[in-house]
Amino acid sequence: MTINCKGSLIDLSTPKVMGILNLTPDSFYDGGKYKNESQILAQTEKILNEGATFIDVGAYSSRPGAKHISEQEEQERILPIVELLIQTFPNILLSIDTFRSVIAKECIAAGASIINDISAGNMDQNMIQCVGKLKVPYIMMHMRGTPQTMKSEDQYNNMIHEINIYFAEKIAEARKYGINDIIIDPGFGFAKNISQNFELLKNLALLQVHDTPILSGVSRKSMIYKTLDVLPADALNGTTVLNTIALQNGSSILRVHDVKEAIECIKLTDSVK
Incomplete structure (x- = not known):
């Protein structure tokens, strides 16, 4: 299973790591941590040196109840950083965490x-056609509602079945618009409570029916730190x-804050296989 990134085929038969670079001031774990260019470049270099294949850059906080920001503010946050990272690390594979087609196109x-x-x-009807x-x-x-409303959108009759229907419909739409490389993310913590997150993780293999790569993003999330009664800063072992x-x-693909540990996780899990 491969995806084409800027002309290079990335083989996902061995899982890969996507390192998180948050440019938001209010992310649940590392919001506001990287405030200037030198800090951003240092963190990016660390992520790359530790073995991440991709770096996910986001400028719109999607934590539950996060403040909504305008397209202009998101653009002003993210575009100069994308340009800086491409200039400094020409071979970097940047993933852009956005639901806005204009931001996607510019980045x-x-x-x-x-x-x-x-x-x-769902939050920008032009996005799939744009991609x-x-x-x-x-x-x-997979998400219901918006980051501002999703906590109240966690009622399901059969969650796994409904998620699979959602992806079947979305994948069909994406194929219609010529998107060849599709990765599905079940959306841990998005319109799902803690017990539903664990149910989803337990049944994650049922999403393989779509024959697309699966990305999992559980890094330091509340399903871990609330279950263990610790702070997000103490949730690495649980992650x-x-x-x-x-x-x-x-x-x-593992989307994580801590790349080194995720790489070790992949190596050891692969050795067991």
């Missing part, structure tokens, strides 16, 4: 490689445990 034009959309086109024209890989996540389960259940 790809600046040299980014992947679009990572938390809404799978099809851009000819880049598309990560589509590694759940990343291991995600890999065993078919994940091809």
Whole structure:
């Protein structure tokens, strides 16, 4: 299983790591941590040196109840950083965490490689058609509502079945617009409570029916730190445990804050296989 990033085929038969670079001031774990260019470049270099294949850059906080920001503010946050990273690390594979087609188009034009959309086109009706024209890989996540409303959208009759229907419909739409490389993200924590997150992780292999790579993003999330009664800063060990389960259940990409530990997780899990 491969995806094409800027003309290079990335083989996902061995799972890969996507390192998180948040440009938001209010992300649940590392919001506001990287305030200037030197800090951003240092963190990016660290992520790359530790073995990340992709770096996911986001400027719109999607934590539950996060403040909504305008398209202009998101653009002003993210575009100069994308340009800086491409200039400094020409071979970097940047994933752009946005649900807005205008931001997607501008960042790809600046040299980014992947679009990572938390809404799978639901928050911008132009997004899927836009990505099809851009000819880049598309990560589509399962979510209901918006980051501002999703906590109240966690009622399901059969969650796994409903998620699979959602992806079947979204994948069909993406194919219609010529998107070849599709990655699905089940959306841990997005319109799902803690028990539903664990149910999803337990049944993650059932999402393989779509024959697309699966991205799992559980890094330091509340399903870990609330279950263990710790702070997000103390949730690395729990993250590694759940990343291991995600890999065993078919994940091809781990989206994480801690790249070194995720790489070790992949190596050890692969050795067991």
